[in-house]
Amino acid sequence: METDRMKIPPMGLDKHEILEEMRVLRDQDIAWEDNRAFSLVFHHTDAHTEFLKSAHNLFFSENGLNPMAFKSLRTFEHEAVRMSANLLNGAEDAVGTMTTGGTESIMLAVKTYRDRARKLMPWIRRPEMVIPITAHVAFEKAGKYFDVRMVHAPLTEGYRLDLRAMERLINNNTLALVGSAPNYPNGMIDPIEELGAFAEKYRVGLHVDACVGGFFLPWAERLGKNIPPFDFRVPGVTSVSADLHKYGYAAKGASVILYRGMDYLRHQFFVYVNWPGGVFASPSMPGTRSGGSIAAAWAALNGMGESGYLANAVTVLDTTDRFIKGIERIQGLRVLGSPPVGVFAYNSFDKRINIYAVADEMAKRGWHIDRQQKPPCIHLMINPGHAKIVDQYLQDLEDAVETVRDNPHAALSGSAPAYGLMAGAPMRGLVEKNVLDMMEAMYGPEGKSPDLQSKDGKSAIPAPVMAWMRFRAGLARMLNI
Ligand SMILES: Cc1ncc(COP(=O)(O)O)c(C=O)c1O
Numbered sequence: 149m150e151t152d153r154m155k156i157p158p159m160g161l162d163k164h165e166i167l168e169e170m171r172v173l174r175d176q177d178i179a180w181e182d183n184r185a186f187s188l189v190f191h192h193t194d195a196h197t198e199f200l201k202s203a204h205n206l207f208f209s210e211n212g213l214n215p216m217a218f219k220s221l222r223t224f225e226h227e228a229v230r231m232s233a234n235l236l237n238g239a240e241d242a243v244g245t246m247t248t249g250g251t252e253s254i255m256l257a258v259k260t261y262r263d264r265a266r267k268l269m270p271w272i273r274r275p276e277m278v279i280p281i282t283a284h285v286a287f288e289k290a291g292k293y294f295d296v297r298m299v300h301a302p303l304t305e306g307y308r309l310d311l312r313a314m315e316r317l318i319n320n321n322t323l324a325l326v327g328s329a330p331n332y333p334n335g336m337i338d339p340i341e342e343l344g345a346f347a348e349k350y351r352v353g354l355h356v357d358a359c360v361g362g363f364f365l366p367w368a369e370r371l372g373k374n375i376p377p378f379d380f381r382v383p384g385v386t387s388v389s390a391d392l393h394k395y396g397y398a399a400k401g402a403s404v405i406l407y408r409g410m411d412y413l414r415h416q417f418f419v420y421v422n423w424p425g426g427v428f429a430s431p432s433m434p435g436t437r438s439g440g441s442i443a444a445a446w447a448a449l450n451g452m453g454e455s456g457y458l459a460n461a462v463t464v465l466d467t468t469d470r471f472i473k474g475i476e477r478i479q480g481l482r483v484l485g486s487p488p489v490g491v492f493a494y495n496s497f498d499k500r501i502n503i504y505a506v507a508d509e510m511a512k513r514g515w516h517i518d519r520q521q522k523p524p525c526i527h528l529m530i531n532p533g534h535a536k537i538v539d540q541y542l543q544d545l546e547d548a549v550e551t552v553r554d555n556p557h558a559a560l561s562g563s564a565p566a567y568g569l570m571a572g573a574p575m576r577g578l579v580e581k582n583v584l585d586m587m588e589a590m591y592g593p594e595g596k597s598p599d600l601q602s603k604d605g606k607s608a609i610p611a612p613v614m615a616w617m618r619f620r621a622g623l624a625r626m627l628n629i
Contacts, residue, residue, distance in 0.1 A: 178516045183537045185516035186528040192397040192460060193532075196451065200399045203440075203447035210439030212246075213430070221439050224446035228392070231449050232404045235366050236358070236379040236388055243413045244406035245431045246392075246442055250359035251286040252433050253389035253405035256416050257355045258290035260387070260407070261323040264353075264415040276321045277355075280309045280338055282331040284357055296323065307485030309338045315346055324353030324386070329361040329378035333520055333527070335487030337361070341377060344384030353386040353412075359403065360491055360529070362390020367454075367461035368489055375488065386412060393441075395490075397460070398448035401441035405432075463532040464490040471528065474542035478549055484525060495525035501552050502559035504567040509548035509558070515541065521571030 180189040191197065207221065215222035225246045233242040247253045258277065265272045276297040279287050283298075291298040299322075301314035314325070325347055327338035340356055347354035356378055358365065369375040379388055385408070392402035407413045419429045452460075468490045472483050480498030487493075496503045503524050507517040510526075518527040534541075552558045559568065573579050589596045 180516075183531070183533040184514055186530070186534070187518050189531075190394050190397060191531055191533055192452070192456070196397060196448075199451055200444045200448060204399050204444040205440070207439035207443035210443075212437030212439055212442050213435055218439060221437075221442050224442050228402075228442070228446050228449060229404055229406070232362070232390055232392075233380075233406050236362060236390065236406065238380040238388075238406060238408070241409045242380060242406055243410050244404050245413070245416070246445065247403045247405055247432050248401045248434065248438075248441070249393060249403045250284065250357075250389060250391045251289065253359065253391070253403045254284065254286040254355075254357060255290040255293065256405050256432060257324075257387050257389060258287065258296055259294050260412055260416040261353050261355070262294050262296050264412060265323050267415065272321050272323065274321050275323045276319070277324050277326060278314055278317045278322055279326040280314070280328065280331065282307075282309075282333045282336070282338075283326050283328055284332050284359065287326060287357075297321075307334050307336050309336075311339060311342050311346075314343070318346065318350050318352065322350065322352045324355055326355050326357060327378075329356050329358045329365060330487065330489060330491055331357075332360065332491065334484040334493050334525075335489065335491035336485045337365075337376065337378060337488060339376065340379075340382050340385065344382040347384035347386070354382075354384050355387045355389070356382075356385055357389050359389050359391040360394055361489065362388065362404075363392065363394065363396040363457065364461060364464070364489055367457050368465060370458065371461060371465065373465065373488060380406075380408060392445040392448065395457075395460075395464075396445065396448055397452055397456075399441050399444035401438055402445035402448075460532050463535050464530050467532070467535045467538055468492065468530045470538045471530065471534075471541070474538065475545065478542075478546050480549060480553065481545075484523075490530035491528070493520060493525040493527045495523055496549075498553070500556070501549055502564055502568070504564035505552045505555075505558035505562065506545070506548050507567070508562035508564050509551050510544060511563075513544040513548065515544065519567050521567075524568065524571050 178185045178188075180191070210218045210221055212218060212221045212225065228246055229244045233244065245256075247256060261277070262275050265275055274297060275295075276299050277287065277291070278299045278301055281300045281302055287298050290296065299317045301317055302310050304310040304313075309327070318325070325343050327340045327343045329340060330337045340354075343354055346352075358378060361378065365375050365378060379385065387408070388406045390396070390404050390406070392398035392404065393400045396402070405416070417429065417431055419427075421427045472487075472492060475481050475483055475494050480496050480501045481494050482497055483492055483494045496506070503526060504519060507519050507526055510517050519525075520527050558564065570579060586598065590598050
């Protein structure tokens with residue numbers, strides 16, 4: 149319904165009241181400051197955040213679109229890229245740009261491989277990239293945007309990438325391979341050295357998605373963790389994405405995309421010389437580029453220093469270890485694969501413990517839980533602050549598991565059936581259509597709140613699928629299968 153709030157007020161409102169209203173709304177969001185959420189926010193210390201805000205504010209109005217007007221920002225970007233390339237063992241001729249985040253870095257890499265092939269490999273008519281099924285969804289997005297087919301390599305035992313399957317998928321249309329270091333869904337690092345050997349053998353590119361690990365794995369390695377080489381040290385690696393706004397502890401809107409040399413990066417650039425607005429050149433996707441996030445990223449790298457990153461890595465590694473050991477001690481639960489750093493997922497191997505019902509129980513105890521599918525599991529990404537809440541989390545988890553084990557109906561109440569059905573529903577096209585309908589409701593004129601279990605028929609799960617899955621679940625329980 150249209151209200152006055154949907155129109156710009158005729159006169160500016162009281163600034164204190166505006167801020168107060170914003171605070172009220174913010175208080176209804178997840179309270180990440182309590183360390184009860186495990187994604188979306190990366191936090192070093194409150195003092196560091198204040199420092200980032202100061203750096204951001206200094207360049208609040210500046211625009212990285214024009215490096216001639218704002219040479220300061222060009223300096224920050226250049227130095228941030230060089231620091232990142234050095235950290236990831238790029239040679240002197242490694243190059244790159246800053247971007248607004250992991251998704252943009254990945255999208256640019258895909259576009260770059262496509263455009264380079266258009267120039268140098270005209271025989272490639274239907275470009276493809278071979279990616280592990282656990283590669284970040286941004287590759288699918290890039291594939292859709294840039295018309296590059298993403299071909300999926302499966303996993304084998306222990307949630308490891310199936311290298312033989314990956315090799316079999318390489319063909320004459322392959323632009324590049326992808327490996328993650330580590331991947332998002334289960335935190336495993338793909339075997340980058342082996343992928344590098346394929347890249348050299350078949351003369352294709354290799355992009356390493358180190359959005360999560362780029363500013364973490366080097367420190368873990370220095371601390372003596374057994375991290376297989378994943379960066380430009382590996383022959384065959386042609387590009388790496390690494391997010392400053394994750395374990396680089398920068399402000400949001402900051403990542404880098406790096407290439408082994410200018411031979412790749414030049415295909416990322418956009419130049420158009422016939423626009424009435426002037427000859428236009430741009431290194432990445434946006435036009436206007438936020439000066440604040442470029443400046444804050446440079447400030448973060450310098451403010452943290454090696455000592456800051458190392459100290460955080462110690463805490464995150466230790467905290468992850470405590471989480472993983474604690475979860476594996478709880479009967480019926482197991483961690484997926486053998487994730488080496490701060491990202492992992494766990495599920496249940498006990499039929500009586502529905503993991504989505506466990507997630508609901510944890511939510512009731514005040515935790516913000518990330519649910520995943522294929523297989524159904526719970527996902528965590530560890531920050532230094534989580535060191536304070538590990539014991540409480542594990543205690544609540546043990547309680548939650550017991551509650552679910554004792555209640556055979558747990559999987560049929562709360563949001564568990566919705567997640568379960570969405571993950572298991574056979575008609576993926578129908579699920580996709582319903583999710584699109586939900587998005588239309590959310591971004592339509594009424595701007596509805598997102599809700600998996602909405603009562604107005606805009607559920608993510610089509611009603612017939614829901615009915616069938618409920619029937620199947622009921623039958624399975626009756627027959628105890
Ligand atoms: C491995 C990996 N790559 C890429 C991304 C995308 O990053 P962003 O959300 O900054 O676009 C993520 C996000 O979590 C990720 O985990």
